[in-house]
Amino acid sequence: MEDNKKVLTLMPLADILDGEDAVTVWFEVPGVNAEATEIEVKDQVLSLTGASTLVRNGRPVVFKRQFQLSDAADVEKITAETRDGVLTLVIPKLQRSKVHRIDVK
């Protein structure tokens, strides 16, 4: 997998949805299951690596992508799930980053 000459590295396509309490990211990673997925966050940079069962042009496919997270992301509470070749990441927002409405009396 580390031999870059043999591996075909592809960028997983992503949809990002901004919710009230969390940001949801869907990555397309066909051929990748939970065991073959590695996600790590270091210095607010999220790195994703997924080894796929797909082979293209005789080379095994590996999906790789990095994302810069904002300071508002609650890194400790990120959850990840794979289903039908789609990796879903839910990145909760920290309380302090949420919009607080203040009533004026």
Added chain:
Amino acid sequence: MIKRWNVDGAPTPAAWHGLDELFDSLMRKWPELRSNWMATAKDFGLELEVGENEVVATVPLPGCRSEEIEVEVNGDFLRVQARRKDAAVEEGVEKRYLKRERTALEYSETVRLPVRVVGETAAAEYGDGVLTIRLPRENDQRKNHRVIKVD
């Protein structure tokens, strides 16, 4: 012959389909032209592997369910159609998208198979976003093998 189109809601001008097909066919013929940093699974669609006893076709279809995929073998042609649902559109929150890159909601591709296959005994399975179709090769080679007399 490969015919391919992806529809994502709004209609695309016909000229774009032609350009897309031309670009796709060039990139498939010479994948090295496309630099790796921008390559996605979309650039590597249906692929055929011709074995001694069977032809195996693999198609990346992330986010689909098996009941949303149709596979048809008609003579020498293999046709795959798929449609996936957009969860955010169903929940009515699609306007909050910060980024939308994922592949089209509808997929259709038809390829001509390079060898004769037995469509009746073909099998397809879907797992982890990849469709795998196994097409046993026709054993009766008499149709393909002819001795031609030279006068």
